[in-house]
Amino acid sequence: MDDVIRIRSLVKSFGRTRALDGVDLTVTRGEVHGFLGPNGAGKSTTIRVLLGLLRKDAGEVSLLGRDPWRDAVPLHRRLAYVPGDVHLWPNLTGGEAIDLLGELRGRADRHRRDELVERFQLDPTKKCSTYSKGNRQKVAMVAGLAADVELFLLDEPTSGLDPLMETVFQDVVRQMRDDGATVLLSSHILAEAEALCDRISIIREGRVVETGTLAELRHLTRTSVHVTTQHPVTDLATLPGVSAVIADDDRSAQLEVESAQLGTVIEHLGPRGVVSLTCSPPTLEELFLRHYGTELNGRHRRDELVTAGTAGSEES
Amino acid sequence: MTTLTGTTRLIRLGLRRDRILLPTWIVAIAGLAGATVASYTAMMSDAAQRLATATYAAGNPIARLMDGPASGTDLGAMSMVESYQVLAILTALMSAQAVVRHTRQDEETGRAELLGSAVVGRHARLSAALAIALGANVVLGLAVAGALVASDLGLTGALASGLAVAGVGWVFAGIAAIAAQVFATARGANAAVGAALGAAFLLRGVGDVLGHVADSGVQVISAWPSWLSPIGWGQQVRPFQEDNWWIAGLFVGLTVALASVAFALAGHRDVGAGMVPARTGPAYAAPALGSNLGLAWRLQRGTLLTWLGGLVALTAVFASVADSAEDLVAENDQLTEILARLAPQGTVVDLYFTLTMAIIGIAAAGYTVQVLLRMRAEETTGRLEPVLATAVHRRAWMGRHVTIAFVGTAAILALSGLAGGVVYGAMTGRWADGINGLVAAGLANAAAALALGGFVVAAFGLVPRWAGALAWSALTASLVVGQLGALLELPQTVLNLSPFTHVPAIPAEAFSATPVLILLGVAAALTAVGMLAFRHRDAGAVA
Numbered sequence: 001m002d003d004v005i006r007i008r009s010l011v012k013s014f015g016r017t018r019a020l021d022g023v024d025l026t027v028t029r030g031e032v033h034g035f036l037g038p039n040g041a042g043k044s045t046t047i048r049v050l051l052g053l054l055r056k057d058a059g060e061v062s063l064l065g066r067d068p069w070r071d072a073v074p075l076h077r078r079l080a081y082v083p084g085d086v087h088l089w090p091n092l093t094g095g096e097a098i099d100l101l102g103e104l105r106g107r108a109d110r111h112r113r114d115e116l117v118e119r120f121q122l123d124p125t126k127k128c129s130t131y132s133k134g135n136r137q138k139v140a141m142v143a144g145l146a147a148d149v150e151l152f153l154l155d156e157p158t159s160g161l162d163p164l165m166e167t168v169f170q171d172v173v174r175q176m177r178d179d180g181a182t183v184l185l186s187s188h189i190l191a192e193a194e195a196l197c198d199r200i201s202i203i204r205e206g207r208v209v210e211t212g213t214l215a216e217l218r219h220l221t222r223t224s225v226h227v228t229t230q231h232p233v234t235d236l237a238t239l240p241g242v243s244a245v246i247a248d249d250d251r252s253a254q255l256e257v258e259s260a261q262l263g264t265v266i267e268h269l270g271p272r273g274v275v276s277l278t279c280s281p282p283t284l285e286e287l288f289l290r291h292y293g294t295e296l297n298g299r300h301r302r303d304e305l306v307t308a309g310t311a312g313s314e315e316s
Numbered sequence: 317m318t319t320l321t322g323t324t325r326l327i328r329l330g331l332r333r334d335r336i337l338l339p340t341w342i343v344a345i346a347g348l349a350g351a352t353v354a355s356y357t358a359m360m361s362d363a364a365q366r367l368a369t370a371t372y373a374a375g376n377p378i379a380r381l382m383d384g385p386a387s388g389t390d391l392g393a394m395s396m397v398e399s400y401q402v403l404a405i406l407t408a409l410m411s412a413q414a415v416v417r418h419t420r421q422d423e424e425t426g427r428a429e430l431l432g433s434a435v436v437g438r439h440a441r442l443s444a445a446l447a448i449a450l451g452a453n454v455v456l457g458l459a460v461a462g463a464l465v466a467s468d469l470g471l472t473g474a475l476a477s478g479l480a481v482a483g484v485g486w487v488f489a490g491i492a493a494i495a496a497q498v499f500a501t502a503r504g505a506n507a508a509v510g511a512a513l514g515a516a517f518l519l520r521g522v523g524d525v526l527g528h529v530a531d532s533g534v535q536v537i538s539a540w541p542s543w544l545s546p547i548g549w550g551q552q553v554r555p556f557q558e559d560n561w562w563i564a565g566l567f568v569g570l571t572v573a574l575a576s577v578a579f580a581l582a583g584h585r586d587v588g589a590g591m592v593p594a595r596t597g598p599a600y601a602a603p604a605l606g607s608n609l610g611l612a613w614r615l616q617r618g619t620l621l622t623w624l625g626g627l628v629a630l631t632a633v634f635a636s637v638a639d640s641a642e643d644l645v646a647e648n649d650q651l652t653e654i655l656a657r658l659a660p661q662g663t664v665v666d667l668y669f670t671l672t673m674a675i676i677g678i679a680a681a682g683y684t685v686q687v688l689l690r691m692r693a694e695e696t697t698g699r700l701e702p703v704l705a706t707a708v709h710r711r712a713w714m715g716r717h718v719t720i721a722f723v724g725t726a727a728i729l730a731l732s733g734l735a736g737g738v739v740y741g742a743m744t745g746r747w748a749d750g751i752n753g754l755v756a757a758g759l760a761n762a763a764a765a766l767a768l769g770g771f772v773v774a775a776f777g778l779v780p781r782w783a784g785a786l787a788w789s790a791l792t793a794s795l796v797v798g799q800l801g802a803l804l805e806l807p808q809t810v811l812n813l814s815p816f817t818h819v820p821a822i823p824a825e826a827f828s829a830t831p832v833l834i835l836l837g838v839a840a841a842l843t844a845v846g847m848l849a850f851r852h853r854d855a856g857a858v859a
Contacts, residue, residue: 014858045858048701048856048858051701051704051705052704053701053704053705053854053855053856054854054855054856054858055852055853055854072704072709072710073707073708073709074707076705076706076707076708077707079705080705081702081705083698083701083702085698086698086702087697087698087699088699089611089614089615089699090500090501091614092597092601092605092614093596093597093598093599095597095598095599095600095601096597096598096600096601096605097601098601099600099601099605099606100601100605100606100610100611101702101703101706102606103601103603103605103606104606104611104703104706104707104708105706105707106706106707123596124599124600125596125597125598125599126596126597127595127596127597129500140702143702153705
């Protein structure tokens, strides 16, 4: 398995804002890699560096074995990009925009393009100025996904799509993976990542804080356990790796257990006569909240500031 | 809740957004008015000299075209005749841009939708935009009057001058209000205002050339076309001579009429839409769109054709009055003598063509700047990113836009010259004089427009955030230097900063290759710097 994307200690600043603060990311051939993080965490900036649109300040970036800044054009023939915030030329039709982007890349597949237009239920004869956000998104989606390339960089590609189209998108991505393509999927829709991704990297404040398969990530975190016993259990909180114990009474409790310590806890509960036991593995959302919980409490405002800074720069 | 609910709040928002831009315009225009008067006063201290100059200005069709109708020998009146046209053009631009910025541009960017969902009446945005623009013009008028009074001119005439300036601003605010309803993009609305401005300039120019000298010998009675132009009205105020206050009625009446039409149009369309309904188009792109110049050409061709049509028409009309200009001069021995001294190697018509093409040249630079800044617009709106994410090299993308800008500029100027030459040839039979003279003058001016274009390219590459401001400032500065530089007695080093200063005065003088080659060299060098810088900088909306 070779690395399609290999990023080490990538740093990128805009003025005084350090948007990327030592990102490490590895995407291997043939995988669908989820790139998760809230707005302003650095997902789009990382992808723009990979596209050679932004110049890195420090670190190593290798895309398909080459330098994305120096070899942008030859690399772009081998990849397709779908942005999350799509702006199109108001006086071109959707169909024209799709063909234009396809031909500029040089590997347009007319048959696949028509098939995707059909599946996404897009009317390609309308002017781009009359499209809604979701339809503009579909134009970029068809233009990108119709490409016959080995790597897809998808930057929050489904923002603005309705749930029906979301399903179509997931089918298309699975099919692409089956055909051997590599996909970097940036998203903040956790269900989407959970459904599609082989591996996941979580980015926070310009750093990748967690990376691995969903199973690995789960292993690192806590499982919620709800237990009812015949005999009283009172010493749960003293066990290693146990936290957040909420006792309903002395025979029933909810607790969180570090996944690695689950065995110890079960052994401890055994002699107490377990009546019922429910173990729920953490959802991706919980994994996510574990890293972002502090921000949700409002203690970290940096991400919002970064987002506001980007929006403010769109002067005419 | 009425259709005007929320207007006051929107005015405050608009003033907050414009807190630097509008004061800059106002100070610059009023400062320019004060500076020209001060220079003129210093130059024309003696009454005999003023009489000679006014007589010359009244009799000389070229002076009538370039400046306006002579209005007596009063110092204030003469200096306003000299400077009014530039002041009026700048004021019209300030005013129209303010209206478009707060109406159509807001709709285009989706800001209007956000505002429209708040407690804001249907007409509130347009009302607020007009209130800001009309108010800014009142302030500007007073500022101009203040600047003139500060230069020791009388209060009444100074106020009349302020009226003449502000009145044009009012009318163009009204024109912009209509354009913002009709056209679906701010670009389109601004282009329409530009066309109206060109027409206003043209009508009064023709009217003044075709007018006649009053018995006093120092005043031009303009022909009817001048009265069709708001710039013409401003000149007919004749501040410091007649102080025709009743013309304020024309300004106000037309502004009210234009604004009423705009409000009526605004009431009959959807937010975000223009008056022309969007049609469907091809489901597949023609192969040409993805080809070499394809997208750039598709984006820029409308701009090119509009400017081409406008400037070809303008040059043709100027050329059509060249013959009458010649006759007028021929009747006046003294004038013939002065002009012969100005252009010892050429004829009166040659001098006329030289000055005409100098105006067309700087107007064509407006096309150059607009096309080149489209690159920045593509970048800030996020449309550049998906293109650069394909196998398009940055150099190639930029090269296409630069090619369309540069080749287009040369084509506009050559074809304008050709059109003028053909019209002149058809009217006089002197085909060679007209065509050779005007085409050569057009191409010489193209070199200067390209040098300015090179500056824009360099700014786009090196300091993208400032490219727009730098580009339009450079163009405005070139206009002011070209029209008023000599009058302001600016030092030669300042005059030399405008590329148009270096254009050889053909056909009035012999062609000289050196300055043209230097201008082209500067254009090439700056373009190379800009393209190199763009290759090495961040690209996209964040850059």
